[in-house]
Amino acid sequence: MSPFIISMRTAAVSGVITFFLGIVAAKLVISMKNDYWKMTIDGILTLPMVLPPTVAGFFLLYIFGVQGPVGSFFLEYFSWKIAFSWSATVLAAIVISFPLMYRSARGALEQVDKNYRYAAQTLGLSESYIFFKIQLPLATPGILSGGILSFARGLGEFGATAMIASNIAGKTRTLPLSIYSAVAAGRMEDAYQEVAIIVLFSFVVVVAMNLITIKSNKKGMKRKKS
Template sequence: MDKNYRYAAQTLGLSESYIFFKIQLPLATPGILSGGILSFARGLGEFGATAMIAGNIAGKTRTLPLSIYSSVAAGRMEDAYQEVGIIVLFSFVVVVAMNLITLKSNKKGLKRKKL
């Protein structure tokens, strides 16, 4: 975010909380949302740390990547393919959502610049 917005708001005598909630947070929202979505996606794909720390207990600590690993290790390839399909579909939805958020944010930015 451009610091000049903050400085301009301070010179206008706006309070720090107003500057944060009405200027900085709306400008930073697309980046915060993108970071949150990417962190969630990274956590969804986590394999090693989950297996080492939480284990692979069915119904308790099993994540989708661990379930895929268990299915492949047990020779249940059809189950593994279905689980991979779920992850691919979910990842596709996340990427589309991120692109829509970015597009919406860019359109808002263009409207502000026209004023």
């Protein structure tokens, strides 16, 4: 049960952090007026989604490793070793799943009819009020889908986790790493069980996203009729 517990803890913590970071990043990028900077920042935030996970893990290890600029700082001043710890599994999951949340949140916010925002501005409402009370509720289905998808991605992360957190039993060995270890050791029965768990969770994620999409479409139809 250790890999399952570690995976669920990692996916839950990284999912919550990624959820809010993705919304904030999407809002900031949408608010940018300079198209050049918007394109550049968007490319940087989306980069982990197209990079091989091992390459992303290499950069994480370079930055947060014991000899890295950030890793050495935390180790020297806070006695906190990030690499090869459970924190590293969370960090890897955040970096790899963040682009999914960011892209989903941005797409959902950009699809909100701008006339709602313009009407609210004519009433003298603040930008923060418009965002939290108008734009965010209307974009909720897309944002929730992104949150579910990023949670599932964090649960299944392998490459970056192996690079920065290694495969330490009872500490950083998540379900994907445990499956790899079981297959490498010839323990196929254990691998079958763990694969079944991952497949089941992935199926639940797909069903949850479909339900959110169906509910969103129904609300959209009702809104158009009214």
